[in-house]
Amino acid sequence: MKQFLTFVQKEFYHVLRDRKTLLILFGMPMVQILIFGFALTNEVKNTKLMIVDHAKDLASAQLTAQIEASRYFEIEKSVSDHRQIEASFKEGSVKVVLVFPLHFYESLLHENKSQVQIIADASDPNTATTLINYLNAIIQDYATELKNPLSIPYQIIPETKMLYNPQLKGAHNFVPGVMALVLMLVCVMMTAVSIVREKETGTMEVLLVSPFKPILVILSKAIPYLLLSLVNVISILLVSVFVLDLPVKGSIFLLFAESTLFIITCLTLGIFISIKTSSQQVAMLISLMGMLLPTILFSGFMFPIENMPIPLQIISNIIPAKWFYIIVKAIMIKGLSFAGIWKETLILLGITIFLLIVSLKSFKIRLA
Amino acid sequence: MKEVVIKTEALTKRFGDFVAANAISFEVYKGEIFGFLGANGAGKTTAMRMLCGLSIPTSGKASIAGFDVFRQPELIKKNIGYMSQRFSLYEDLTVGENITFFGGIYGLSDKQLRQKKDDLVTNLGLQNEVNKLVASLPLGWKQKLAFSVAVLHDPKIVFLDEPTGGVDPLTRRQFWDLIYEAAERGVTIFVTTHYMDEAEYCHRISIMVDGKIEALDTPSNLKKIYNTGSMNDVFYQLARKAKRSD
Known part of the structure; x- marks a missing residue:
């Protein structure tokens, strides 16, 4: 021994x-x-985001302002043409796109819920997941803020679509x-x-x-x-x-x-x-x-x-x-x-x- | 009556069809310096490895320090020391740590170890180098230290495999002084070498050619038999008969 x-x-x-x-x-x-x-943490700061605003109403403007105020996103440009989305992704000039439908605020007021579409570049799945989570959080915050305590809470339901890698395999x-x-x-x-x-x-x-x-x-x-x-x-x-x-x-x-x-x-x-x-x-x-x-x-x-x-x-x-x-x-x-x-x-x-x-x-x- | 410490009878090692060591038989006596010579590929290393228990003989008999190579290899290991041509100390350990380590794996007690270490260091004049890394010592000192470490546990026999390769003549002479000292203490020295001047220092030498021992006698007798004045000539006359090489 x-x-x-x-x-x-x-x-x-x-x-x-x-x-x-x-x-x-x-x-x-x-x-x-x-x-x-x-x-991992560096990548989500100041990510380029594109807004496609079909609504152009009070709610879409407020939500855009909130997103801009956060340190995670930088609004690259606002367009109204869907064809530009694909082009921007391919160029790599944006990582996420947020689409407001027509009558975004109106349906919030009348139906108590409304939809937005988030399109993310999921060729890098880790980043895409993180971005979507941040964006969701901002949207939920805004929905809570809007809420009138006496009425039924407003709901904005984000519909998420992962481009290029829908299953998001290989998380971090x-x-x-x-x-x-x-x-x-x-x-x-x-x-x-x-x-x-x-x-x-x-x-x-x-x-x-x-x-x-x-x-x-x-x-x-x-x-x-x-x-x-x-x-x-x-x-x-x-x-x-x-x-x-x-x-x-x-x-x-x-x-x-x-x-x-x-x-x-x-x-x-x-x-x-x-x-x-x-x-x-x-x-x-x-x-x-x-x-x-x-x-x-x-x-x-x-x-x-x-x-x-x-x-x-x-x-x-x-x-x-x-x-x-x-x-x-x-x-x-x-x-x-x-x-x-x-x-x-x-x-x-x-x-x-x-x-x-x-x-x-x-x-x-x-x-x- | 001389005490026999190494005795082999028709010791043979085969690797497939190749007979590396072919029925070698010899005896080595206690306190003797036995030179084991041969050209490269003659089978010296194979023979030595069998005697050290590193390689199991194919056939024949051998006893080392009274123990059988087949049945008692562990007892043999306790009673022999070994130093190879390749440097056998740890360069990134200090002189003292090397002594402690090798003494330790031979199971010396702390007290014995301290005593031996002091003696060894004083003997070699390394008092100022005990805490220096072995890597920082000159080659000659390393070799002397390696030999002293190989005999640290007082083995009956010490095997030296080309111990003085690459060392200058003066340091080689000093190294041989250490060997003589050990032999006088009764340690048997079994040494392989390519230097003929070193062969002359041995009490008896054997010369291996193609796996067989072709000659075995004292250096002076060998010179008489082959009718020449130098060991170089003796070696040359024998070695050129060799049919195989590396």
Whole structure:
């Protein structure tokens, strides 16, 4: 046991002395979270909006004024011709169009409700959703203001139409995605590289000649990265809760337990790569191309899996990050308990055990 | 009667059809400096790896420090030290941390470790460098430190795989002083080298050609047998018979 601790301590020296590793380890998750987080909030400020006003009455003028007063929108131009809408979208000069029908105010007064049409450029679905939500809020505010306490409240019912991507797949659940990505990168690449580095420098032979058990060499390499990855999970969650206002709805313990499972999956993958390769560059390339790329492509974080051709959908099932992404989303955003994610957990566990067995097998062969 | 610490009988290693080490038999005595020579590809490394427990022999017998290579590899590992041609310390750890680490994985107690560390550092004159990273030391010092670390746990036998590659002659001489000191303490030294002047420092040498041991004797006897004044010539006469190369 003491031997093991000596070894783990040595691994910590390696990690903590290497500034580049530290930068990747702790800098990258923060940068990714902040980039994803703030890129999202910046985009909805001063968005170009086009008004198509067929009503030209008191209510449409008041509502237009309110929209203009908000910091989210900038009214680009007002037109009365529908054909200009498509042209403006294609030019990219507007992101949202608000259409007032004829007799907007009149129907509000007489029927107590009226309609407006919002057309958004949903080629960027995240932005479109956010814009529509803001616009809806402004309209609802206006409707409430208009309300006469004695009469039936006025209703303006916005009818929303999403251009180019009607289902709005791929909403911005970036925190679970970044978590999967970062853990994958840290655990797989760092573990693989750190083991292969010992092979490359020749220290691995010295270790194998020593009475220290080879399997412990591998284990003690994995432990520092397990701990550091948990620190990473904590820091990502802190940033997402306190800086980005994205709360964790479900159990935090469950989230940590699942993260630990995924970290172990990634460590096993890293170990597997390190057993199969003998140079740091190859290990890094395989980790990046063979692990990180599929993670980005097939986890569902960047590209919706449902839209992929069937063969690719099937492939996506063997990507551990896909299951982790589903689990984290379920816990963080939907607030599900273990009962809601046991299937995904079981699949992840199965992949981990499979990788572990394969790694141990090939490790033995190498020693002989 | 000399105590035998390494004994092999027809030790063989095959990789498919290729016989890397072909029925090698020899004995090495306690406190001896045994030179293991051979051209590249002659099978030196394979033989050495089998003796260290890094590779399992295909057939034959071998006992190291009284333990069988097939049945007691773990006991062998406790009783040998190893230093490879490739530098075998951690560059990003300090001198002191390297000593603590390697002592630690051999299971030395804290007290033993402190004592050994002090002795080693004083012996090598590294008092001012204990807390410096190994990367900052000159190559010669690194090599001496690596050797001292390899014998830190008082092994019965230490295997040195081309330990002085790329080192200047003066530092090599100093390195050999360390080897002699260890041998006088009763440590058996098993060393591979390509430097013929180093071969002359050994008590006995063996020369491997094409997986077989072609010659085994003291340097002076070998020179007599091959009727020449230099080890270089002895080696040349044997090695050019080789049919295989890398």
